[in-house]
Amino acid sequence: MHPASGQDGTGGPATVLTVLVLLAAAAGYLLAVRRARRRNPAQGWSRTRTLSFLTGTALLAVALLPPLAPAAHTDFRGHMTQHLLIGMYAPTALVLAAPVTLLLRALPPARARQVTALLHSPPARLLAHPAVVLTLSTGSLVLLYFTPLYNTAMAHPAGHGLMHAHFLASGFLFAYVVAGPDPAPARPGVRARLVCLGIAIAAHALIAQAMYGGFFVDIHAPIDQVQQGAEIMYYGGDIAELLLAAALVATWRPERRTPRATRWAEGGIGGPAGTVGPSPVR
Template sequence: MAAAPESAAYLPPLSWSTVFSQWSIEPVAVVLTVWVVGLYLLGVRTLRARGDRWPVGRTISFVGVGMGSFYLVTGSGFAAYDSALLSVHMAQHMVLAMLVPMALALGAPVTLALRTLPSTPRRWLLAVLHSRVARVLSFPPLTFVLYITTPWALYFSGWYRASVESSYVHEMTHVHMVLVGALFFWPLLGIDPVPGRVAYPFRLLMSMLTLPFHAFLGVTIMGQTTLIGGDWYPRLHDGPMGTWLPDPLDDQHLAGGLLWGSGDLVGLAFFGVLFTQWVRSSMKEAAREDRRLDLLEAREARAAAQASAAHASAAGESGAPDSEAGAPRDVRTDTIAP
């Protein structure tokens, strides 16, 4: 990525066709996508080879939605236009920070790894999951703070300008967004056996608390008169794309609206997923409790029946007539004639 915006390669006006026709290959994204998808599919194949089942929905969520979305926004027109339009950059970051981590977590890759890894690597993975570092990094209040402060630090510091000027910082920012989102969403979804899982009411509270922060950040960006990225976007107008690029401030207001709207939309969807999980978990727990009570009642009924049978048997034995002592006597009395 060039340091001078005026020298940026010409891109045609943004449209749905150019989003899928203008590709910008990022080496880190390509290698990471191929490596992660390959390992996941290898794990699924290992399970099926030994006769075990793995839900197709989890594979679709992880490979199709999670890694597919990751590669789409880091390799398609999203990547090509992300340095030309703040609104595209914002949409890209929302996908990386919210949609991708949630879809990856729903794919349960940790569970898959624990079921397919050999004994030694499995012990290593369990040691990592149970380590103090993992417990600290997955501590819900800490992950919440990291999640809500990352976009503020990105858009209101020199970090954003560095990300559009340096391809390395740009790619590492993408990885950072996914990791922070994963640390926040993974324990809250609670599908994998990772540390940091809490009760469902607290999970719902955490998900709802993200909504006002997204809204406040979006409104703040929409109301800004200072351009994010400094003179980066105005200088793009001096280059070949100046004929079609929108006013930088107007595009910045659009970016704030995207953050507000998409953040609340995805946040509400996440709340719905958590609430559905809670209902299903409660129903399963109620069913288990009913089975336990039925089993306990059946045992008590059998014990009562056995006790009643034993009591009846004992009563029958104690009340049986003695053949010798209890037999009536046949006493004959001689009648004496007067």
Template sequence: MLGHHMHHSNEQLIDYFELIFMLLLFTSSVVTYLLAVKKSNRHYKKWPRKRTILWLSGVLITASVFIGPLAERAHTDFRAHMLGHLLIGMLAPLLLALSAPWTLLMRTLPVKLARQISRFLKSQPVLILSNPLTASILSVGGLWVLYTTDLYRLMQQNSILHVLIHVHVLLAGYLFTVSFIYVDPTPHRTSYVYRMIVFIMASAGHGILSKYIYTHAPTHVLKSEAESGGMLMYYGGDAIELILITLFCYQWYRASRPRILNITKPSIT
């Protein structure tokens, strides 16, 4: 009985420190971005307000998954958990990517430090990680591991593991997004055709997993919740993927338009 009470007290202490840490992390990310915008506006063309709104929205959505009512409910309700993973694995990464944080960062850093970061972004490890195929494996493949093994049950029983998996989903989702649509300067660019092929494969993998969850509930998840969660993953994922593919096609159109104009332009000689 005493051991159970001590274990419960330790869990509460971990949750308390987790809450404080997350609040500090999210607050600092907002303040840092706003200060960077202020500094950038003093030396460059005014930073687009829409990008600031996108960043604030992305941080707010991310925070709602880690702390607050949705985060609490996700511990006991698979549908809330799946909503949270859609938010931090797909929607928040898209909003954060569109806010162009790396461009803003490079504007505000000292020249020497900016050059060091630029060299790092051109390095071999970043080349491998930023490849759309690698990003897809980390993002979609990670979800397959989570929902087809005992990992989902374990994350609900361990606060630290719970946070680590959420962080992985967020970072993998961001890496997946920026490997397909280029908002910030990207040293390692791949062709539109290659990205489209990998995107179709990743989308298919995501859709198949959602159907698998619908028919094979993860450990300790009610069948009705698994069915609702699977449907949410399928249709919610499709909606966010539609936004992503629209942006991708728009970029492709803009990139190919000058070549089309050059081909069709009549010669004056």
């Protein structure tokens, strides 16, 4: 598989566009931090969160730009490294930056209430369900690597881009549900999140082992590349999931027996009436 120049991360419009998008994301976050500080100087904004967002953006740059991006098109080991960076490491860093909380602090009250309503909507609650996030982030790997889908996606630049978008979106959603510091209307309890994370760890291990052994795998690549890619997935995935478990512990706060409206106001999302309050976590 040899995509046309400029479509595989070796240079040209695709690389320039990727750089511009990543720079725009970083600049947008920094501008939101500045606005949030101006709107409420007493609260400020944690530099650790800002650093976390910039780290996540840098990890995406490593994954999507040369020298890794070109290698991912011709070497399955490069693809798997890309997969881990885009789908596991970068999302965890981005989620720990608390982008929803920042958005609510930076927006005018009317716009913040619209975001609150969106987060309370049935589709948002469905996406935050553990079964859904597991299916999107982990279950989709079975479809990708044990059917012709991977080979089809790699043969078309658009398909490769959609695969990256899926890795990032599903990874972000999984990290957001499991260990996000942002308040969420339908986030399960700590036990349910630990179970969700444990299932993901076990599923990743089984997929990597099946890939290493060549069981039902449909990947057009040399056997040694597939086996080494499986090792990258096995060990690299374990490290990423341990980091996510550590993030869950770091962001966990005991639930208090307070009225629902008060909990939402303190979390920064807003109560049922759409009010937006400060977040006690910096």
